[in-house]
Amino acid sequence: MSELREVYLDYSATTPVKEEVFREMVPFFCERYGNPSSLYTPGLDAKNALDKARNQVAQLINADDKEIFFTGGGSEADNWVLYGVVEAFKNKGNHIISTVTEHHAMIHTLEYLEKHGVEVTYIGVDSEGRINPKDIEEAITDKTILISVMMVNNEIGTLHPVKEIGEIAKKHNILFHTDGVQALGNVAIDVKDMGIDFLSMSAHKIYGPKGVGALYIRKGLRIPNLIHGGAQEMGRRAGTENVPGIVGFGKAAELARVNFDAHVEHSSKLRDYLADRIMAEIPDVMINGTMENRHPGNLNVTFKYIEGESILLMLDSRRICVSTGSACSSKSLKPSHVLSALGVSDELIHGTVRFTTGDFTTKEDIDYVVENLKEVVAWLRDVSPIGPDKGWN
Numbered sequence: 001m002s003e004l005r006e007v008y009l010d011y012s013a014t015t016p017v018k019e020e021v022f023r024e025m026v027p028f029f030c031e032r033y034g035n036p037s038s039l040y041t042p043g044l045d046a047k048n049a050l051d052k053a054r055n056q057v058a059q060l061i062n063a064d065d066k067e068i069f070f071t072g073g074g075s076e077a078d079n080w081v082l083y084g085v086v087e088a089f090k091n092k093g094n095h096i097i098s099t100v101t102e103h104h105a106m107i108h109t110l111e112y113l114e115k116h117g118v119e120v121t122y123i124g125v126d127s128e129g130r131i132n133p134k135d136i137e138e139a140i141t142d143k144t145i146l147i148s149v150m151m152v153n154n155e156i157g158t159l160h161p162v163k164e165i166g167e168i169a170k171k172h173n174i175l176f177h178t179d180g181v182q183a184l185g186n187v188a189i190d191v192k193d194m195g196i197d198f199l200s201m202s203a204h205k206i207y208g209p210k211g212v213g214a215l216y217i218r219k220g221l222r223i224p225n226l227i228h229g230g231a232q233e234m235g236r237r238a239g240t241e242n243v244p245g246i247v248g249f250g251k252a253a254e255l256a257r258v259n260f261d262a263h264v265e266h267s268s269k270l271r272d273y274l275a276d277r278i279m280a281e282i283p284d285v286m287i288n289g290t291m292e293n294r295h296p297g298n299l300n301v302t303f304k305y306i307e308g309e310s311i312l313l314m315l316d317s318r319r320i321c322v323s324t325g326s327a328c329s330s331k332s333l334k335p336s337h338v339l340s341a342l343g344v345s346d347e348l349i350h351g352t353v354r355f356t357t358g359d360f361t362t363k364e365d366i367d368y369v370v371e372n373l374k375e376v377v378a379w380l381r382d383v384s385p386i387g388p389d390k391g392w393n
Helices: 019-025 041-061 074-088 104-114 133-139 162-171 243-258 260-281 308-316 337-341 363-383
Strands: 068-071 095-099 119-123 144-148 175-179 198-202 213-217 285-287 298-303 352-356
Touching: 019 243, 041 068, 041 198, 041 243, 068 074, 074 095, 074 104, 074 144, 074 175, 074 198, 074 213, 095 104, 104 119, 119 133, 133 162, 144 162, 162 175, 243 260, 260 285, 260 298, 260 352, 260 363, 308 352, 308 363
Parallel strands: 095 119, 095 144, 144 175, 175 198
Antiparallel strands: 068 213, 198 213, 285 298, 298 352
16 A cells, blocks of 8 residues: 555535635634624624625626625525525415435425425436436426526536526526535536526535525515524524625635636546546446536546445545545435436445545545555455355346
């Protein structure tokens, strides 16, 4: 085994906070600590910092500043949209269209709403994880109040045809929401051009801090508040704002916008290098999803005849961080609902690992991972009771 080095290949789970982001946040903990709702100078200073961050996030998605509302994360934003639309449009209908491969923040909330009288149609995907916009349109009824389709899948990185879906929603006068947590900073987003009414975002996926996100709400739309109390966030989301976190989110959004092309090129180049080496040097593997129209850093690979959990733990002992699926379900023994939707068998699903590259990944990191992965996979297959020469193909 080669000399140990630390390699992080799970950028879709979370990203490290960039130094520039951290430096921007630091003064708002101890020096510029005012409450942005206060009318004296330190409070106004904090409010100005929030306004700046709001503008930085808005610019990343081509929105207006007043269309950005800060939240505690992407899951809160998803919940706000679902509960809000159901309440606001209950007199029009109770039908929502979504997909079978959504993030659990959406799936579990939709399941809860179904128990309380909401009807949900879950659109299936093809073998590459993409939905057909025609299936969305065919599912529309006179009771449909919302279409919600994630922009980029968190497990296999597949991009959905969001602009086409937005056009369908607009044609039928239906609201359109997309969970953009994995897309932000990785895919060019223009909420106006794409016909998006609501967009969920999270800071910690773009080298910002955890515990802060945002919801884009198109100007003119009004849904009930998810959190009631004070008049923060233009009266739409109560609770004193997480000023340091929001400032960090704003800086991270600015960096994501300025460095977008370089980030995408770097992440995808190393992702493709990793894919090429795995496919060439490790037998009996398959890549899930398409390599086109994909998150630039995402690589989801099934290693036949062995358990992904074992791969993860053995790589971790060599200081390599990867995932067996999405971070939100990594402690669950249930097969990935995303891979199941693609038609992958449970046996193969359990042998799946997600790698995601990012701004700090190097070619040397990839070489180190592949060399260790080859050893780990070979050892696990040697002790496995199943395989092409052990009674299972």
